[in-house]
Amino acid sequence: MAIAPGQWREVALSDDEYRLLVEVLGREPTPVELGMFGAMWSEHCGYKHSRPLLSQLPTEAPWVLEGPGENAGAIDVGDGLAVVFKVESHNHPSAVEPYEGAATGVGGIVRDIFTMGARPIALLDSLRFGPLDVPRNRYLLDNVVGGIGGYGNCLGIPTVGGEVFFDPSFNGNPLVNAMCIGVTEHGALMRARASGPGNVIMLVGADTGRDGLHGATFASVDDPTSSHRGVIQVGNPFLEKLLLEACLELLHGDDVVAMQDLGAAGLTSSVVECASRGGVGAEIDVALVPRRETGMSAYEVMLSESQERMLLVVRPEGVARVRSVVERWSLHASEIGTVTDDGQVRIRDDGTTVAEVPAHLFTDCCPTYVRESAESIDTIARRNLDLTTIPDLPSEANAGPQSVAGCLLSLLSSPNIGSRRSIYERYDHTILAGTVVAPGDGDATVLRLRGTGRGIAAAIDCNSRYCSLDPYLGAAHAVAEATRNLVCVGARPLAITNCLNFGNPEKPAGYFQLSQAVAGMASACRALDVPVVSGNVSLYNETGESPIMPTPTVGAVGVLDDVRIHATLAWREGDVVALIGGASPSLGGSEYLAHGHGLVAGSPPPLDLNQEAAVQRTVRRAIDSGQIRTAHDCGLGGLAVALAEMAIASGVGMTMEAEVPGGASGRVDEAWFGEAPGRIVVAGPEEHVEALIASAVGAGVTSTRLGRAGGSRFVASGEIDVEIAELAAAYASGLDTPDPLNGHQPVVD
């Protein structure tokens, strides 16, 4: 069947891309081949716009066992253990069907981890929504959280961390980024490289249906709501749990030589990638693929994105053993093809060849683009806005809204700062009995590694607002913040994974954001010595004319040599409180400006990466030595919010003894609520805090003794005098999620 003129546009290939396809193939493609090229050359699979930029990112370090290119990255954490992790987006599906979109996002990233031979031990998520006063956004939040919990809880993988941020730019285009962490022994790491011509290709897990047809292609175009109808996948975590256990059991033997999950672009992508990575060919017959629907064409089978499926490359003598293991887990395994030595991906339909393409054409010949880049005039204007015209706060105690205390209460009860308890309590975060620092208790999550004395810490961060005002600086901040959060629990940051969520790269302003952010991220990764070991790119996050705030999410993982020695947010009665790091707070891009003045404006705070590294090193050493057990970085809302959060977490008040360290302008609001990187509040016994201050100053890090923890009030310089209970009540109302059965009283005697 010939390809009709323009038919390639249905699989989102441009006229030029189709011409290139015909040129490299040396002929017109068959319809199945066209569909396969459409998927493999989509932005989602082919990284057309990001690939030329991503080479700037550092990916190597002595402790990196597996960098980008495999299903997930892997690092050495000592004692012969490898930690495998990756973050991935499921934005477009979640915009349309939030519960299933988020659930299958979790399912996909979990498969990436156990495909590597690692047992998943933790999930984190990074979410973005429009403001909660829009009912649709509340619906999206509720269902995305429900979907993440519904899938992860059933799998028995604790969801231990995350972040959520609200801004109108995410109206209609929420972001759902899920990160999974797994652990295995070095020698047990599995790669997805087919090898050994004659080896058998087996498909394990769910039957194949028409769900998710063209998901990869449509994740790469604007306006998800019109494009995604009918292409949403539905998750089955029960099936995934069986698949997980079956696959991990199979990896104990030598029968399976490669494993590749079926994610975006389904069978097409997994067969092509497996063959291409291994430098071999593959031949499959779609008639051998078990279906859940009748009448499916070869094209549909090759492009289905049915969930919970896994491709195995198995030695011929091991097929029976593999089948028996799989069947013991109540699943079935089908032999659908073989590995060949001719480098061709050959697809048959009941014997008839419907596609025959050299594997490398799909992966190596995908066009890449360097687009025109120009910052939007609007962004420049916002960044240059004169912030000095904003009235300062009075420097005396008063309870009104326009006072330091009033602003503090207001910020604590705002959606971007308030407690996330109503979200993380819907996730099972205690299963596996390994959660040492739980959600809400520290700046990062700490997990123990059973069988060793070690722990790992994980955090996921990005300040989308900083990135919208200055993508280079904002992306660098994301790396600094994520690693700082690890340091605040006492971990040594080792590596990061990233998820680049951006708008349309074909627009100059969109490409500017993407290219600047990657460059900024690369500079921070180098300075802080954290390579990027895995990642994902999600572009075209635009509804109509409004792109999202660029969001290069950073998931960071670090190690604690002795997991018993760590830090949390909570201080103790009588502790001395100090601020380590002397960066000047700034109102530019702050939550205070956005929440209190409705302004996304100014330049985000400057980031001195050398200072950042020095602050992180100093605080980590103090925690690692066992002298400091309380640390919290100053994030959204600045120093005032950081101190209030520590008081709330511990239920112990604090009295400032020093003047609050402010910025050059001398403004009261800037000193309390201005934001700056490299600032960590610590608390502990007087001699230990004084020793830390001395060592910080010795390392060139300005540090200030702030005051003492104690009592039940937060008292400061005559500007704040509030009961902790009042702060806690404000903080608890941040997401203001109404009880679905409000008015119903629990039953008690």
Place this chain on the structure above:
Amino acid sequence: MRSWVAVISFPGSNGDQDALSALRDEVGVDARLMDHRETTLDGVAAVVLPGGFSYGDHLRCGAIARFAPVMTEVRSFAARGGPVLGICNGFQILTEAHLLPGALLRNRTLRFHCHWTHIRFERHGNAWLSNVRPGEVLRLPVAHGDGAYFADPETLDRLEANGQVVARYCEQDGHLSPTSNANGSSRSIAAVSNEGGNVVGLMPHPERATNPLIGGEDGLRLLRSALEILAVPA
């Protein structure tokens, strides 16, 4: 000879490894996983039905697991007075199997809840309660979507009269309050037993509270009863 504790793995059980590890590594008894297709409990001194989502919670939590082959043996084991402990999904399975009275309904909020809670023990007895005193409060995590214990008032009265109410959700000091009963259980019930006291179901997870490092070790107070169970000759 009865010498070991069987932790039953159903398809979709996900608390089986935690229960196994708590019993074997923290309590120090001989505990082993047992497949749901097993048809004999020879040598088994006690049975633990762990938490999780057996059969994906399809149909109803525990409704399919009750038909697993091993459950025939668990039923006769329980009838002979053998100690059976159901944790979370295991509790749900035991009610579905009619080894325990009542049912576990959707939480009052209609949402999954994971947090640390306190439960007050109401009785002391054989099997699983040998280490806890009436009035004793333990701090344990819960993690469930369907944990609201329900039975009709007559059944509840009978359970109270028979001493089958094993534990209730409470505040740290042991008093009952609307907030301590987060899932909306009838009379704040967190754990019940059968009439013989040998079959116990509880919603909180003692196997996740076995070390101060992970938030507490109160779970060991309960699980250490396995030591006494194994000490009793068959």
